[in-house]
Every structure is written in C-alpha cells, then in structure tokens.
Amino acid sequence: MSSLITAQGNKANLNPGMTPLVEMEGISKIYQTGTIALQDVNLSIPEGEFVSFVGPSGCGKSTIFRMIAGLGDPTAGRMRLMGMEPAEARKQSDISFVFQDATLLPWCKVIDNVTLPMELRKIPKKERVEKAMHVLEMVGLQDYANALPRQLSGGMKMRVSIARALASDPKLLLMDEPFGALDEMTRQTLQDELLGIWQKDKKMTVLFVTHNVFEAVYLSTSIVVMTARPGKIASTIPVPVPFPRDETFRTAPEFSKLVGQVSEVLHH
Numbered sequence: 001m002s003s004l005i006t007a008q009g010n011k012a013n014l015n016p017g018m019t020p021l022v023e024m025e026g027i028s029k030i031y032q033t034g035t036i037a038l039q040d041v042n043l044s045i046p047e048g049e050f051v052s053f054v055g056p057s058g059c060g061k062s063t064i065f066r067m068i069a070g071l072g073d074p075t076a077g078r079m080r081l082m083g084m085e086p087a088e089a090r091k092q093s094d095i096s097f098v099f100q101d102a103t104l105l106p107w108c109k110v111i112d113n114v115t116l117p118m119e120l121r122k123i124p125k126k127e128r129v130e131k132a133m134h135v136l137e138m139v140g141l142q143d144y145a146n147a148l149p150r151q152l153s154g155g156m157k158m159r160v161s162i163a164r165a166l167a168s169d170p171k172l173l174l175m176d177e178p179f180g181a182l183d184e185m186t187r188q189t190l191q192d193e194l195l196g197i198w199q200k201d202k203k204m205t206v207l208f209v210t211h212n213v214f215e216a217v218y219l220s221t222s223i224v225v226m227t228a229r230p231g232k233i234a235s236t237i238p239v240p241v242p243f244p245r246d247e248t249f250r251t252a253p254e255f256s257k258l259v260g261q262v263s264e265v266l267h268h
C-alpha cells in the first residue's frame with residue numbers, strides 16, 4: 001500500500017501534477033546485525049510540505065532520514081528524490097540535516113559554525129559571511145555572531161544549528177527531534193520561528209521526527225505514523241488547518257481531535 005501525502009502546505013505545492021520531492025517504493029532496511037529496521041515503506045511527499053514522522057522508539061524514523069541524506073542505502077526498494085536517483089539529487093540540490101544535539105564546534109564562534117559548511121563547499125568568504133549573517137538574522141541571533149557556543153542557551157544553540165542548515169538554501173530540510181532536549185516554552189517559540197521560516201520559503205520541504213504528538217500536529221501539513229519495529233507506515237494523517245498557526249490553534253477543539261486521532265493510531 002502506498003502512503004500518498006497530498007499537497008496541503010498551501011504555498012508552493014500548488015502544481016498537482018508535480019513530481020514528488022521524496023518517493024519511496026517498497027523500502028526495506030536490514031542492518032548487518034540482522035535487525036529489520038524498515039519493511040516495505042511506501043511514501044510519496046510533494047514539494048513544499050511539512051511532514052512529521054511519529055512512532056515508537058526504534059521504528060526506523062532516523063533510518064529513513066539517514067537514507068534520504070545518503071548515509072546508508074536501503075536493502076530493498078526504490079527511492080527517488082526530486083525525481084532523480086538520490087545521489088544525483090544530492091549533487092544538484094541541497095539537503096540539510098538538523099539533529100537533536102546542536103552539534104556546534106565549541107571552539108568556533110557562532111558565525112564560524114554557520115559558515116563552515118559553506119567553506120567546505122569553497123564558497124567565497126564575503127558571500128558566506130553575508131549569507132551567515134542573513135540566516136542568523138532569520139533566527140534572531142545576529143547580535144551573537146561572535147559569541148562562542150558555551151555562551152549560549154540550549155535554545156540559542158539550536159537556533160545556530162538551524163541557521164547553519166538554512167545557509168545552503170536547502171530544498172529539503174531533515175530535522176531529527178531537533179527540539180527534544182528543550183524546555184516547553186523554548187520549544188514552542190522555536191516551533192513558531194521554524195514555521196515562519198518554512199512559510200517564507202516558497203519551496204522548502206521539511207521532514208521532522210518527533211516523539212511529541214502535540215508538536216507534530218501543531219507544525220505539520222501531514223503526519224506519518226509508524227508501527228513498532230520492523231517499521232512500517234501505519235497511517236498518514238493530513239492536518240488540514242491553514243497557516244499561519246498560532247496559540248489559538250493549540251487550544252482549539254480541532255487540535256485536540258487531531259492529537260487524539262494520531263495517538264489512537266500510534267497506540268493501536
């Protein structure tokens with residue numbers, strides 16, 4: 001069975017005949033240890049969506065993300081990114097990754113952490129500094145460009161990590177539990193900031209792993225609910241609520257209903 005996510009993001013995905021950004025057909029992954037992490041995953045994600053993945057620990061969410069990012073191949077099945085072989089797509093277009101841990105180099109200033117990937121891609125200094133300042137401004141950290149990571153709070157470190165990911169203008173942003181280690185207030189602020197950035201960018205697609213069903217409902221255009229290992233897709237649930245979303249959505253009956261719907265599939 002194919003889990004087709006239909007365009008919800010009410011921004012760039014307005015072209016219904018468009019090639020999906022991510023397509024997975026019959027994807028399975030068996031690690032060398034014999035662990036069957038994924039079994040027959042079929043998924044089609046249009047451009048411009050914000051799709052969250054929820055599921056029990058060990059159901060293969062990170063495995064899917066790593067394969068999309070090119071850090072490991074499926075054992076079986078076919079994956080296409082932007083209609084191309086994944087390796088080709090990765091050469092032509094940027095895919096950025098944000099992890100739960102901000103993974104900043106502690107001895108490098110904020111600006112140097114943000115410019116480092118651009119430096120590795122041999123982008124001229126002037127251009128990378130300009131770009132870094134632009135993305136730092138997007139996450140509200142323009143005044144901290146010369147600070148060291150240890151001088152920042154957890155939320156600020158995560159903002160730097162997001163800025164670094166945005167600096168390459170990714171077509172696809174993979175976020176693996178980025179807000180998992182943050183307190184609830186910071187988490188909600190960053191959720192709003194992320195949605196603001198996603199909405200401004202006409203084309204960026206975000207795939208987001210979270211254990212938090214509330215977070216998944218608040219952020220997403222669709223939610224992929226996975227089963228326990230071996231991971232399969234239990235259901236894809238659309239969140240047909242327009243953007244921008246704000247506090248009124250968090251307290252709306254519709255929100256509770258969607259949370260209930262996802263939780264029911266998750267705990268079935």
Ligand SMILES: Nc1ncnc2c1ncn2[C@@H]1O[C@H](COP(=O)(O)OP(=O)(O)OP(=O)(O)O)[C@@H](O)[C@H]1O
Nearest residue numbers: 031033035037056057058059060061062063064229
């Ligand atoms: N490199 C590896 N070698 C062997 N087994 C692995 C490897 N990476 C992951 N696994 C196993 O594959 C399964 C899926 O792992 P994965 O990290 O993708 O799950 P997850 O859904 O992201 O989990 P969590 O929510 O706890 O982060 C787990 O049983 C894990 O132990």
